[in-house]
Amino acid sequence: MKELQKLTGTYQATGRGFGFLIPEEGEDCFIPPRAQGSAWNGDKVSAVITEEDPATGRRTARVTGVLERANKTVIGVLEKHDRALWLRPDSQRLPSLIQVATKRRNLRVGERAAVSMTSFGGDRHPPVGTLRETFGPADQRESAVAAILYGNDIHRDFPLEVMEQTRSIPQFVQTAALEGRLDLRDKTIITIDGASSKDFDDAVSLEKDGQGRWVLGVHIADVSHYVQPGTPLDLEAYERGTSVYFADQVVPMLPEALSNGICSLNPQVDRLALSCILTLDREGAVADHRIAKTVIRSAERMTYGDCNKLLAGEDPALAVKYDHILPMLQDMAALARVLEERRRRRGGLDLETQESQVVCDDQGEPVAVLLRRQGESEKLIEAFMLAANECVAEHLARAGKPCVYRVHEKPSTEKTDALRTLVAPLGYDLKTADGPGLQKLLDWAKGKPEEGAVSMMVLRSLMKARYDGENLGHFGLAAPYYCHFTSPIRRYPDLMVHRILTALLDGKWNKEGKRLTAAVPRAALQSSQRELAAQQAEREIEKRYLAEYMSHQLGEKFTGAITGVTRFGLFVMVAGGVEGLLPAEALPGGPWEYDEARLTLQGPNGRYALGMELEVECAAADPVSGQIDFILPGGVPVPARKPKQEERSRPPRRKEGKGRGRSMHVPKRRKGGRKR
Structure with missing residues (x-):
């Protein structure tokens, strides 16, 4: 008797009786009705091939065992049947009813709730779960939002020990912290953010040196000074991995006293920073750079809207108010165009995605939906953040030191072939699927009705950007070196990069290098996983x-x-x-x-x-x-x-940015439209 081929993979249910096995290697397999065994959607399973069509290569399989359960927590709506309490899962890919074990009284039928699975049931026994949380009436949007956050392990409240540590941190820069820092308080440094932003983790400055070269300063809040490794603050930030933004709300990575207070580069106050100072020639090439621990004092808290009006010459009153920084802003816009053109020439992609901005009233109810568009000031901040991120990544790579890289691998042949097939009926022949080839496709679609669809198709053909301890380059930016350095208030990888730089700058690498090197792969994996959870929650809540x-x-x-x-x-x-x-x-x-x-x-x-x-x-x-x-x-x-x-459910629109933007560049930040 011929031995059946064995496989392991993930079982994907459809909610219609049959499913699919997504193997670790090779093509997917069809799982017919009643061949899934005790597997639930998302479980890691073992299986055997039962049939294979020689003509099509289509394989049919049968699940033989469950190796790892995926649905340890299930969210749904409470029901009563025969005096027993049951949960009907929100996902139709899961079993229809789960019996609920609880000692709580006064539970209401129709509430949305979460149960922790204790038994996945069998032929004669139903699945059973222990009640963990209730979120309110299932017919209200607020309960759906609370359940989505819970299901993605996103918590609004901080543990008591974290808040106690936060209260012990002074809300002003202490004199002792200035020792050894480069003093830049006499420089004209500004922040540019959305009008509703409260946490400012980056500031910029621009001047020229004696040779007429640009000297661009990208000054980032020195969160690592306040969040030390192994402390309650650090452990909580690691678990969260990122801030989560939706509508008019934020679930921050760090408590507000840090994110909006001492770590925020607020105007007219001293703040500790880590600065990347780049000397750039007329073509935008980096001729020299310096990374230093600094103390700065932001001269102005600028908004995107005001900066866009200033650069367009639309508001004479604003021009008078900000006449002391207007020439610098104009120079910044000119330099940003040079940097953007340089990035495009080397093969970087310019993906314009359509993104919704939900406007809420004072009660948090959505009253308008606007299409978020990038203005000139958003583009200049994006260009400067990209330049700093690349510079820091290359600096660490050439120094032979570890780094949490932001990597974006080139798309697979299978994905680019599929994209070629999709755009062919639109009248476009995609000859090459490298950066320049994909950009030609995007340029061709610009201004046409199918522009949004083409941009989305290109995004879906790309690999998902992620964090890694190995430098694998960044396809979307055509950058050989790239990391996240510019948002340590809201992203843990940036905080890790700051710690590595600080250990080098303080001459403490021999003492701290081994620990930091070991922490990099763990931080990269954790941050990638938490980013995915945050993106899923943001997407579902926005819907x-x-x-x-x-x-x-x-x-x-x-x-x-x-x-x-x-x-x-x-x-x-x-x-x-x-x-x-x-x-x-x-x-x-x-x-x-x-x-x-x-x-x-x-x-x-x-x-x-x-x-x-x-x-x-x-x-x-x-x-x-x-x-x-x-x-x-x-x-x-x-x-x-x-x-x-x-x-x-649509495949996610991959976004990234210092604000909202593209996932191939910089994770999303809903703070006024900044990308990458």
Whole structure:
């Protein structure tokens, strides 16, 4: 008897009886109904191949055992059946009901709750979980948001020992801390952030040296001075990994007394910083650099809006108010254009993504959705942060010292071939999928209806940026060296880089180097995992806010463009970057045939493809699930089965930035639109 081929991988349920095995190596395998054994969605499993089609290579497998459980905590809605309390999971990829064990009384049916799994059940026994947390009525957006944060291990409150340590930190710079620091308090240094920002972790300055070269100063809050390794503050920051931003709220990595207080580069007060001072020639090349522990005093707290008006010459009153820094701002904008052009010439990508900004009223209710756009001041800050990040990464690499690198590997042949197939029906022949080739595609789509869809397709063809102790380069930036140095208030990798630099600058490498070297791979892995959790939470919460806003726009008509095509319908993005589903059943003239390779729906009398403009009407919006449904004007909403939550989920738009931006560059920060 032929021995069955064994595999290990991740079981992916569909919620429709069958599933797939995503093996550690090789192609996916089909798991037919009742062949999943006791596996739940996301579990690491062992399996055997039971069938293989020689013509197509399609494999069918059967799960033989569960190696590691993924769903240790499950979130859903409480129900009562036969006097027993049950949880119906929010995810339809999980079993329909879990019995809840609890001693708590006065629990209400219809509350959203979390249970810790104690048994995953069997043929004769239901799965059982212990009640851990309740979040309030399941029909309210607030409970959905609280559950999303909980499910991603994101906590608003800080432990008592962390707050006690925070209270012991003075809110002014002590004289002893100035010893050995480069004093830059006489320099004109400014911060530029969003109007609502309260934590300023970067400031910039610009002047010329005796040879006419640019001297760019990027001054970053010296968080490492206040957050020492192994302290409660450090351990909590490590666990959080990053700040989380959504709508008008933030779950910070550090307590407010640090993030908005002594670590924030507030105007007209002394602050400790770590400065990267770059000397640049006319072409934007780094001729020299210096990294130093400094003390600075920000001269002005500038906003993006004011800076954009100043640079555009739109507000004479502002020009008078800031006449002492306007020439420097104009020079900064000129240098930023040089740096951006230099990056483009070497093959860096310029990905303009459409991002929504939810505007809330005083009660935290969404009242408007705007499309966030980059102005000139946002671009100049982005260019300066990128320059500093590259400089620091190269500095550490050439010194032979460890670093938490931000890496972005080149896309796989499989992904670039798929992208080539997708853009071909749009009339574009993608000859090469390197940086310049992808940029030509983006430039070709600029200003066309399909611009947003093409940009999204390019993003999805790219690898996910992550943190690593090994320097693997950065494809999206075409940078051989890259790390995150500029946001230690909200990102743990930046804090690690600061500690490594400080040990070198203080001459303490022999004493601290071994410990720091060992900490780098752990910090890289933890930070990558927490970044993914934060991005998932931000994305899911934003969907709830957008749906709540759209629930007040029912029956309204919008002009949008198709940004996604699936067998069950079209994703359409309308004003403000709001995206909803137009179900295939709501399209007249069917039946509709789905072409997965070209991402189109083809019918007897028409065809829908990426980038097509459509007028749609908002038919439904659910703030609890985040689902938004569109119909064609005058159409009838589909009363039949709606696609499952997982079916409606789009691949994440990878974003990164000192503010909100692209994940291939710098993690998202919802503080006024700064990218990378």
